[in-house]
Amino acid sequence: MSQRANGSGFATGGPEFPDLPEATVARLPEYLRALHNLADDDQDTVSSEGLAAAAGVNSAKLRKDLSHLGSYGTRGVGYDVGLLIEQIEQVLGLHESRAVALVGIGNLGHALAGYAGFATRGFHIAALFDADPSRVGERVGGMSVRDIADVEAVVDAERISIGVIATPAHAAQRVADRLVAAGVTSILNFAPCVLVVPDGVDVRKVDLAIELQILSFHEHRKSALTALPAKAVGQ
Structure with a gap:
């Protein structure tokens, strides 16, 4: 039997919240932070591209993550900022302090x-x-x-x-x-x-x-690439 989304965007007939991949769970707080910033700027809707840019991910990944919540946005309009905040906060268990x-x-x-x-x-x-x-x-x-x-x-x-x-x-x-x-x-x-x-x-x-050691790797790599002859870099 197929499931359908209820008013909160979650599928009815299933668990209270979806079983999300760990990578998606790790990105939800970033989406939530970006959404709160948009709400503070009185923005009611946001496109997947706009939200992805604000969260620092690509839009395809964002759309896939949000589809796990039953949120697909509206063509030509995008996502309802307030509703998406509620959905993510519910999944993350932030409805209570x-x-x-x-x-x-x-x-x-x-x-x-x-x-x-x-x-x-x-x-x-x-x-x-x-x-x-x-x-x-x-x-x-x-x-x-x-x-x-x-x-x-x-x-x-x-x-x-x-x-x-x-x-x-x-x-x-x-x-x-x-x-x-x-x-x-x-x-x-x-x-x-x-x-x-x-x-x-x-x-x-x-x-x-x-985290600093990881950044040190990237700095070391950039320095090494800069030191290479132009032909070697292009190969």
């Missing part, structure tokens, strides 16, 4: 705790933790830093399912173990290490040094 625990209140932790952009993207820092007694009780971003020993009780009380680790690498695995034991099922890891977690726990790794 998700509580986040931040562990590690060093320089990076301070910056993350004070970042106002989380609130506008569907998240709020519900608790701050550190193992250093000198940090416990410190006020950061309007919140008091708690002892890591309290993580189980706080995660339960605040209904926290996402943890952010901003500790040194040597402490990250112990912190991850405590978060998982407390009931956290998703972790964003800023520590430069690989975490081992049970099945059912999702980890995203952010390593700024790796």
Whole structure:
């Protein structure tokens, strides 16, 4: 039996949201950011080419990604910006503000705790933790830093399912173990290490040094190409 799209753009008779490829999931936040910028500029509709350019992808890839949501746009008009924002936010689970625990209140932790952009993207820092007694009780971003020993009780009380680790690498695995034991099922890891977690726990790794090393490769490659004789480059 065929399925048809309901008013929210999702197929009826199926799951609450589609089973999306990981690459598509990774691009949806970029589309959402671009759409919010368009909405802020009072733009009601956008073509696939315009949205793709704003998100930094090609239009064919964007159309395929959005087709997974049941969104195909209108020929000659494009996509309804407001409706597409609602669809993507629903798929990403941003219709409710998700509580986040931040562990590690060093320089990076301070910056993350004070970042106002989380609130506008569907998240709020519900608790701050550190193992250093000198940090416990410190006020950061309007919140008091708690002892890591309290993580189980706080995660339960605040209904926290996402943890952010901003500790040194040597402490990250112990912190991850405590978060998982407390009931956290998703972790964003800023520590430069690989975490081992049970099945059912999702980890995203952010390593700024790796990103810089990748950019260094591109700089090295551009320098090498510039140094080649013109004939060699053209071959």
